[in-house]
Amino acid sequence: MLTRNANLYQSILGIDIDPDVIPIADKINETWIIEKKLTNITADANTYNLQGPSVIINCSPEHMDQTIWFDNLPKNTKICIQSSSIIDDNEPWLIKHPTPTYEDFCMKYELPKIDYIGTKSIQYRNWGYERYMIIGEK
Numbered sequence: 001m002l003t004r005n006a007n008l009y010q011s012i013l014g015i016d017i018d019p020d021v022i023p024i025a026d027k028i029n030e031t032w033i034i035e036k037k038l039t040n041i042t043a044d045a046n047t048y049n050l051q052g053p054s055v056i057i058n059c060s061p062e063h064m065d066q067t068i069w070f071d072n073l074p075k076n077t078k079i080c081i082q083s084s085s086i087i088d089d090n091e092p093w094l095i096k097h098p099t100p101t102y103e104d105f106c107m108k109y110e111l112p113k114i115d116y117i118g119t120k121s122i123q124y125r126n127w128g129y130e131r132y133m134i135i136g137e138k
Contacts, residue, residue: 002029002032002037002038006032006035006037009037010037011036011037011038011039012032012037012038012039013038013039013040013041013053014029014038014039014040014041015040015041015042015043015045015048016040016041016042016043017042017043017044017045018042019042022040022041022042025040026040045058045064045069046064046065046066046068046069046072047068048069050069050072050073050077051073051074053077054078055078055079055080056073056077056078056079056080057079057080057081058070058079058080058081058082059080059081059082060082060083061081061082061083061097061109062083062084062086062095062096062097062098062099063094063095063096063097064096064097065096065097066097067097067108067109070109070138073138074138075138076137076138077137077138078135078136078137079111079134079135079136079137079138080133080134080135081109081133081134081135082131082132082133083099083105083131083132084099084122084129084130084131084132085098085099085100085101085102085129085130085131085132086098086129087100099132102119102130102132105132105134106134109134111134111136111137111138112136112137112138113136113137114134114135114136115135115136115137116133116134116135116136117133117134117135117136118132118133119131119132119133120133
């Protein structure tokens with residue numbers, strides 16, 4: 001986001017419950033951290049106060065135990081959610097809250113205002129899955 005249009009964003013906060021990934025995220029985004037455009041923190045998004053940001057992006061809700069983070073978002077929050085049809089709770093996927101179908105995904109994250117909704121098929125030689133995305137307002 002910052003690479004494509006840095007002037008559009010005042011700040012970005014990355015939240016991950018796994019403290020081991022923060023140094024990796026910091027290294028990948030070093031330029032934006034130096035410019036004070038991005039901060040990565042260790043926290044549980046289900047209990048973190050998500051009120052205030054103008055946009056919430058969650059590209060891995062299937063790895064979270066619950067949808068509390070979504071349920072606690074205030075009305076009119078702009079949100080982008082991505083998930084997948086993968087249901088494997090073993091390494092490396094560790095899926096905790098699967099959405100095996102596009103319909104499951106849409107029902108789990110109902111938004112009264114939708115700007116975009118769609119799927120993308122990810123195919124490997126002999127295996128594949130669907131990636132879902134919804135952008136709108138809660």
